[in-house]
Amino acid sequence: MPQKAIVIGSGISGLSIARMLQTQYDVKIIERTPTIGGLIKCERINGNLFHRVGGHVFNSKNPAVVKWFWDHFDKETEFLEAIRNAKILFNDKLIGYPIENFLHQLPPDLVKKIVKDLLNIIKEGYKAPETYSDFKAFLLGNFGETLYELYFGPYNTKIWNTDISKVPLEWLEGKLPMPKIDDVIISNIVKQEESEMVHSRFYYPVRDGSQFIINRLAQGLDITPSYNVSSIKSDDGRIIVNGELDGDLLVYCGDIRLLSSIIDTSDKKLNDALAEVTGLLSNGTSNVLCETDDNDISWLYLPEDKFKAHRIIYTGNFSPTNNEGTNRKTCVVEFSGKHNEADMVKELELLPGNLKPLAFNYEPNSYIIQQKQTREKIERVKQLLATRNIYLLGRFAEWEYYNMDKCIESAMQLHSILI
Numbered sequence: 001m002p003q004k005a006i007v008i009g010s011g012i013s014g015l016s017i018a019r020m021l022q023t024q025y026d027v028k029i030i031e032r033t034p035t036i037g038g039l040i041k042c043e044r045i046n047g048n049l050f051h052r053v054g055g056h057v058f059n060s061k062n063p064a065v066v067k068w069f070w071d072h073f074d075k076e077t078e079f080l081e082a083i084r085n086a087k088i089l090f091n092d093k094l095i096g097y098p099i100e101n102f103l104h105q106l107p108p109d110l111v112k113k114i115v116k117d118l119l120n121i122i123k124e125g126y127k128a129p130e131t132y133s134d135f136k137a138f139l140l141g142n143f144g145e146t147l148y149e150l151y152f153g154p155y156n157t158k159i160w161n162t163d164i165s166k167v168p169l170e171w172l173e174g175k176l177p178m179p180k181i182d183d184v185i186i187s188n189i190v191k192q193e194e195s196e197m198v199h200s201r202f203y204y205p206v207r208d209g210s211q212f213i214i215n216r217l218a219q220g221l222d223i224t225p226s227y228n229v230s231s232i233k234s235d236d237g238r239i240i241v242n243g244e245l246d247g248d249l250l251v252y253c254g255d256i257r258l259l260s261s262i263i264d265t266s267d268k269k270l271n272d273a274l275a276e277v278t279g280l281l282s283n284g285t286s287n288v289l290c291e292t293d294d295n296d297i298s299w300l301y302l303p304e305d306k307f308k309a310h311r312i313i314y315t316g317n318f319s320p321t322n323n324e325g326t327n328r329k330t331c332v333v334e335f336s337g338k339h340n341e342a343d344m345v346k347e348l349e350l351l352p353g354n355l356k357p358l359a360f361n362y363e364p365n366s367y368i369i370q371q372k373q374t375r376e377k378i379e380r381v382k383q384l385l386a387t388r389n390i391y392l393l394g395r396f397a398e399w400e401y402y403n404m405d406k407c408i409e410s411a412m413q414l415h416s417i418l419i
């Protein structure tokens, strides 16, 4: 008899680990909501595809993740290459992304100040990233005050909806722009378009966006939707869920903050460790599916305070099948936090593209915010749970700023220790 594994959550993390475990285990996936997919689920609104939380494209630098992914899909017939052509809207003008490579598109008086800041940074010498105390200090130290005030400060404050001087730097390791000023100078002279750069290629399903990825990965798996896990007990090496399901091991892909009320134990060490993570902070996003005028942009960043929205994702440019309900294009406008529909509709009038709202969604947890010592606290919980054959996986269980590829990578690491 194969051993039983219970996976909580049918997002990309839960489906990935379930697929990896299914050759050794009898795997059951439990999903709280009626539909599978977590953050990456999409729905059709009168024929137009709505990425309910942003817009999801796939890319990975990890060859093992890339291989695993393409073992499940036919790259040539089922996916399109999405070209990253991101822009920043500043003073009603489109500026290239990343902004430091497109200084030549800014007004000359601003460029003078920015260049002065950058020369000062060179004069004082580069500081290693780990010498900065926090995210704000890092941005100021690497880009100078003018670029910080213009773009990095307002954009990051908007998207994280938090005081970025409280955000520790380790959290953003590998995800941060680490520009060298000589590269900045060269880019501004050579004027290379972002869409011509190697990192600008992403993959996107021909049909149904990230819902296609979910549906394929879910094929053949045993998934129970509309089932909220509210209790997990481990007893004599068996794990009991909601008093009725039992397994030999459990992978939890839900929100780690809720575990203190879900894990039923008298173990003081574990209860203390779980209590330590209940107060972690996260951000929600409000998203509006819109019709828009045609353009060739993929992402438009909106750093200015005059806009409440922080980004427009032109999902209609990723695949023509996303626009089947309109003869225009579609896009998703993203706002940090909860906004009421009437306010968002008013805001749409300020944005470019003659936007017409088609559907709204609010996702209370989309961005995790790490603070000092978050990683140590999570690690402690992970270690204590692992002794009971309970494992944490994914963006909200591990409290990591994971993209889909990182969720798959983490599933691979977990799988390697479970077999």
Ligand SMILES: Cc1cc2nc3c(=O)[nH]c(=O)nc-3n(C[C@H](O)[C@H](O)[C@H](O)COP(=O)(O)OP(=O)(O)OC[C@H]3O[C@@H](n4cnc5c(N)ncnc54)[C@H](O)[C@@H]3O)c2cc1C
Pocket (backbone or CB within 6 Å): 008, 009, 010, 011, 012, 013, 014, 030, 031, 032, 033, 036, 037, 038, 039, 040, 053, 054, 055, 056, 057, 058, 059, 227, 228, 229, 230, 253, 254, 255, 285, 334, 366, 367, 393, 394, 395, 396, 402, 403, 404, 405, 407
């Ligand atoms: C705006 C935005 C844009 C993004 N764009 C990209 C992108 O372009 N490319 C990319 O690769 N990544 C992108 N990401 C990141 C990506 O969305 C996440 O990495 C990924 O979806 C996280 O998947 P997950 O399975 O870990 O978590 P989730 O998707 O949150 O899945 C967790 C699942 O567990 C279920 N669950 C939770 N608790 C319980 C319970 N008690 N009982 C039963 N079920 C439960 C939930 O309902 C949910 O379905 C983006 C994220 C955001 C917010």
